[in-house]
Amino acid sequence: MAGRRTAVSAGSSVLGLVVWIAITAVAAAIGSAAAANSREFYEGLQRPDWAPPASVFGPVWTVLYLLMAISAWLIWREFGFKSAKPALALFTIQLGANALWSWVFFVWKQGGLAFAEVILLWCLIVATVAAFRRLNGWAAVLMFPYLVWVTFASALTFATWRLNPALL
Numbered sequence: 001m002a003g004r005r006t007a008v009s010a011g012s013s014v015l016g017l018v019v020w021i022a023i024t025a026v027a028a029a030i031g032s033a034a035a036a037n038s039r040e041f042y043e044g045l046q047r048p049d050w051a052p053p054a055s056v057f058g059p060v061w062t063v064l065y066l067l068m069a070i071s072a073w074l075i076w077r078e079f080g081f082k083s084a085k086p087a088l089a090l091f092t093i094q095l096g097a098n099a100l101w102s103w104v105f106f107v108w109k110q111g112g113l114a115f116a117e118v119i120l121l122w123c124l125i126v127a128t129v130a131a132f133r134r135l136n137g138w139a140a141v142l143m144f145p146y147l148v149w150v151t152f153a154s155a156l157t158f159a160t161w162r163l164n165p166a167l168l
Helices: 009-037 039-043 053-081 085-107 111-135 137-163
Strands: none
Touching: 009 053, 009 085, 039 053, 039 085, 053 085, 053 111, 053 137, 085 111, 111 137
16 A cells, blocks of 8 residues: 555544545535436436436435545545545546536536546546555445446436437
């Protein structure tokens, strides 16, 4: 494992977890703001047979955001900001890309750009997982469900875009 380890008190550790959950929740809220009125739009799109109903997305994303926050917290708790700056910067950048996707797809209705953006997000997640893995294997493992879901979301974005050229 690379990087300089830091000692964090139990109180600081709990506060750090709350902060990482809050940071992740802010990204989720930014994305959710764009998707607030998306259910009707999503239901009106022609979707592949394997597309989940809109009701699946909220619970899945809630679990994924929590796992992501815990993953970042594990890195921060063990190494702090200074020693883990590149890994935590990647994490933060991918959070921004995550929030942006909802705006591109649901608000701006740009299917091709949403697909390109979700591919960029996927690459950022892979880079984050790799950076986390070098520091803490469990942190990388906790990011894996997110990577799997975004892989699925990439295929869904592409298929939905191609099925709705007039709307996206």
